[in-house]
Amino acid sequence: MxxxxxxxxxxxxxxxxxxxxxxxxxxxxxxxxVVVNDKSGMPVPGLTQQDFTILDNKQPQKILSxxxxxxxxxxxxxxxxxxxxDAVNTSFSKVAYARDQLNKFLxxxxxKLAHPTSIAVLSDSGLTMQDAPSTDGNALMAYLDxxxxxxxxxxxxxxxxxxxxxxxxxxxxxxxxxEVEARRPGRKIVIWISPGWALLTGPRVIIASQQQQxxxxxxxxxxxxxxxxxxxxxxxxxxxxxxxxxxxxxxREFLKGISGPSKAQFGDLALQxxxxxxxxxxxxxxxxxxxxxxRSVRDANAYYVxxxxxxPADGPNEYHAINVQLARPDxxxxxxxxxxxxxxxxxx
Numbered sequence: 001m002x003x004x005x006x007x008x009x010x011x012x013x014x015x016x017x018x019x020x021x022x023x024x025x026x027x028x029x030x031x032x033x034v035v036v037n038d039k040s041g042m043p044v045p046g047l048t049q050q051d052f053t054i055l056d057n058k059q060p061q062k063i064l065s066x067x068x069x070x071x072x073x074x075x076x077x078x079x080x081x082x083x084x085x086d087a088v089n090t091s092f093s094k095v096a097y098a099r100d101q102l103n104k105f106l107x108x109x110x111x112k113l114a115h116p117t118s119i120a121v122l123s124d125s126g127l128t129m130q131d132a133p134s135t136d137g138n139a140l141m142a143y144l145d146x147x148x149x150x151x152x153x154x155x156x157x158x159x160x161x162x163x164x165x166x167x168x169x170x171x172x173x174x175x176x177x178x179e180v181e182a183r184r185p186g187r188k189i190v191i192w193i194s195p196g197w198a199l200l201t202g203p204r205v206i207i208a209s210q211q212q213q214x215x216x217x218x219x220x221x222x223x224x225x226x227x228x229x230x231x232x233x234x235x236x237x238x239x240x241x242x243x244x245x246x247x248x249x250x251x252r253e254f255l256k257g258i259s260g261p262s263k264a265q266f267g268d269l270a271l272q273x274x275x276x277x278x279x280x281x282x283x284x285x286x287x288x289x290x291x292x293x294x295r296s297v298r299d300a301n302a303y304y305v306x307x308x309x310x311x312p313a314d315g316p317n318e319y320h321a322i323n324v325q326l327a328r329p330d331x332x333x334x335x336x337x338x339x340x341x342x343x344x345x346x347x348x
Contacts, residue, residue, distance in 0.1 A: 322335065
């Protein structure tokens with residue numbers, strides 16, 4: 001059974017559930033940031049509203065607004081990039097490797113970045129974030145050099161309890177990041193450089209109903225917070241091809257949104273799961289971390305912003321699957337996979 005202290009983890013967002021549910025009512029438009037990729041995985045610019053169809057729980061929805069953000073967008077008006085080095089869930093040697101790869105990325109094009117970028121570090125003491133983004137890669141590396149002390153292996157206990165502590169810190173930090181970014185306008189791409197926290201899920205892990213309710217509350221809250229903050233999360237694993245196939249693929253079992261507490265498992269809060277569900281991607285098969293960061297940032301060069309009014313929910317925290325279809329069968333849309341809808345309030 002999951003230790004009782006883990007109830008604190010799965011209930012970490014329950015106090016903000018009411019706040020997170022704001023904007024999930026049917027009267028409020030739901031905004032989608034949609035990347036369209038061709039067969040080679042390259043973003044495709046130049047599409048029009050007529051090329052898109054939004055399905056909410058398999059039902060077509062009227063597109064309320066449409067904006068194409070192309071490669072000529074001014075960096076000041078484009079998405080913000082947040083590069084997060086996770087020293088809690090990553091070994092010391094892999095943190096050092098990730099830092100070198102990050103330096104390689106930042107030094108491309110003589111340190112001139114296409115989008116406003118900031119650095120964040122997750123360490124034993126929590127999340128440290130850069131106040132102001134910059135398009136100067138050299139300045140960002142100087143900031144990272146000043147925070148070298150944070151890039152060390154977590155000193156927390158090992159085994160199941162250690163994994164639980166690291167997961168707790170990671171999820172609290174993700175929540176903190178979402179709360180901070182909710183106060184800033186526009187889209188944000190968060191590239192979390194980490195193998196992720198433990199899934200704490202398996203045949204020997206028994207979850208009590210109270211813990212399942214807590215996990216479900218956290219899933220609902222984080223889903224809403226990431227959506228309202230317009231955060232697209234990318235998972236870049238510095239272990240790359242050195243990691244086991246099982247570890248890098250097991251998260252796929254939890255990609256489908258859960259409809260209620262009885263379906264909840266701690267794997268539903270995995271970094272990779274949250275990344276895919278937010279409309280981002282998971283990179284875990286290559287040791288070219290700099291290249292994977294580059295591919296993540298590339299999704300910021302051309303994308304589309306669509307909105308629609310979601311249908312009313314029959315009850316609280318009702319899961320709705322989102323599917324964006326394209327007129328051209330050779331293209332694929334990459335966006336948020338779902339959300340938790342709320343019934344109309346007394347004023348609706």
